[in-house]
Amino acid sequence: MSTGDVAVGILRRIAAEPVTRSVLAKETGLAPSTVSAKITELMDAGLVQEGGAAPSRGGRPGRLLSISYTSGRIAVISMGAKHARLGLADFSRTILCSSAIDIDVADGPERTVELLANEVRALLERDGGDLLSVGICLPGPVDAVRRVVVAPSRMPGWHNQDVGALLEKQLGVPAITDNDANMAALGEYLSRADAAANSITVLAGTGVGTGIIAGGELYRGSTYASGDITHTKVEAAADRMCTCGNRGCLETIASGAAIVRDLNQSGIKVGDIFEVLDMVRDGDPTANGAIREAGRQLGLALSTVVNFFNPGDVYLTGALSAASVYVAAVRSQLYERCLPLATAGLRVEAAQAGGEAGMIGAAELAIIHLLNQPGLPARFTEPAE
Numbered sequence: 372m373s374t375g376d377v378a379v380g381i382l383r384r385i386a387a388e389p390v391t392r393s394v395l396a397k398e399t400g401l402a403p404s405t406v407s408a409k410i411t412e413l414m415d416a417g418l419v420q421e422g423g424a425a426p427s428r429g430g431r432p433g434r435l436l437s438i439s440y441t442s443g444r445i446a447v448i449s450m451g452a453k454h455a456r457l458g459l460a461d462f463s464r465t466i467l468c469s470s471a472i473d474i475d476v477a478d479g480p481e482r483t484v485e486l487l488a489n490e491v492r493a494l495l496e497r498d499g500g501d502l503l504s505v506g507i508c509l510p511g512p513v514d515a516v517r518r519v520v521v522a523p524s525r526m527p528g529w530h531n532q533d534v535g536a537l538l539e540k541q542l543g544v545p546a547i548t549d550n551d552a553n554m555a556a557l558g559e560y561l562s563r564a565d566a567a568a569n570s571i572t573v574l575a576g577t578g579v580g581t582g583i584i585a586g587g588e589l590y591r592g593s594t595y596a597s598g599d600i601t602h603t604k605v606e607a608a609a610d611r612m613c614t615c616g617n618r619g620c621l622e623t624i625a626s627g628a629a630i631v632r633d634l635n636q637s638g639i640k641v642g643d644i645f646e647v648l649d650m651v652r653d654g655d656p657t658a659n660g661a662i663r664e665a666g667r668q669l670g671l672a673l674s675t676v677v678n679f680f681n682p683g684d685v686y687l688t689g690a691l692s693a694a695s696v697y698v699a700a701v702r703s704q705l706y707e708r709c710l711p712l713a714t715a716g717l718r719v720e721a722a723q724a725g726g727e728a729g730m731i732g733a734a735e736l737a738i739i740h741l742l743n744q745p746g747l748p749a750r751f752t753e754p755a756e
């Protein structure tokens with residue numbers, strides 16, 4: 372665990388409710404001296420303050436620690452190919468306000484990041500607060516150390532671009548980037564009190580991505596390509612051309628984009644996947660069948676992964692997860708095709724954090740990134756009135 376991770380754990384606990392040093396030491400299992408040193412660092416940075424004495428249970432009462440920089444904000448951005456959701460979070464990763472804007476990844480990183488930064492500024496103007504850090508979920512593979520997008524199939528012009536640096540230039544605060552499914556997996560894991568230590572989160576929207584939590588940690592793979600189920604070859608996709616340049620990928624039959632295309636080709640005019648979901652809600656049998664088949668195909672592809680990885684939970688998020696027929700189709704395929712040992716106790720559910728999962732994960736990574744910055748004390752002390 373890095374020093375920033377220890378600090379963020381402590382900060383998160385204090386953000387939930389005021390606690391004493393001894394409670395923190397007991398709960399984290401860290402040495403009291405380590406906890407004290409971290410608290411001093413956070414107090415020097417102006418993030419944490421010491422308040423009144425805690426109710427005594429015998430012995431010397433400890434002082435309660437609370438968040439002092441209550442106006443500190445973390446900007447979180449969940450970016451798709453055509454839309455972006457943005458929000459401001461506090462240190463407990465609560466999304467305090469949010470908005471959505473239309474973008475087009477085809478405009479390239481510079482223009483897109485400029486639009487996103489303008490919207491962050493608008494949110495700050497409307498809701499108040501001091502921006503400390505920003506986290507962005509990107510719809511493609513991201514090298515989380517170099518912060519660059521790597522060979523994204525649906526983001527022409529974004530390869531090797533440091534989106535974090537562009538955001539830092541625009542907003543003047545540290546920025547962190549990661550893949551959208553990774554951040555959704557982390558956000559859902561952190562949001563659930565009963566989360567399994569090993570889980571797979573499927574982000575099913577325009578494409579299909581998965582994020583992996585192994586032993587309570589986000590698993591990114593050796594080259595940040597983990598969880599790429601969207602380009603798995605599936606029989607039913609035959610030789611359909613995929614955005615990655617190959618043929619027969621899951622994406623060509625089970626993604627939101629594929630469903631929209633197929634319905635249009637069969638003469639049912641729909642603009643996007645949200646229109647299809649509206650039709651499902653209205654009981655349209657064709658739309659219902661298309662969504663169920665997408666869920667069935669995902670479940671089929673995912674069954675190999677579940678047998679191999681043996682997760683405790685599979686969470687479904689993204690636009691398609693809003694349809695219960697989709698969740699049910701994935702679940703029934705997994706139960707039918709996986710080994711009984713792999714499905715004993717396996718939960719397959721729509722994500723509890725819903726559409727906010729990615730933003731919550733982004734907030735967590737942005738807070739860790741912030742606390743790992745050198746020169747923390749000078750930068751984040753609350754400005755004097």
Ligand SMILES: [Zn+2]
Pocket residue numbers: 601602613614615616617620622
């Ligand atoms: Zn593909």
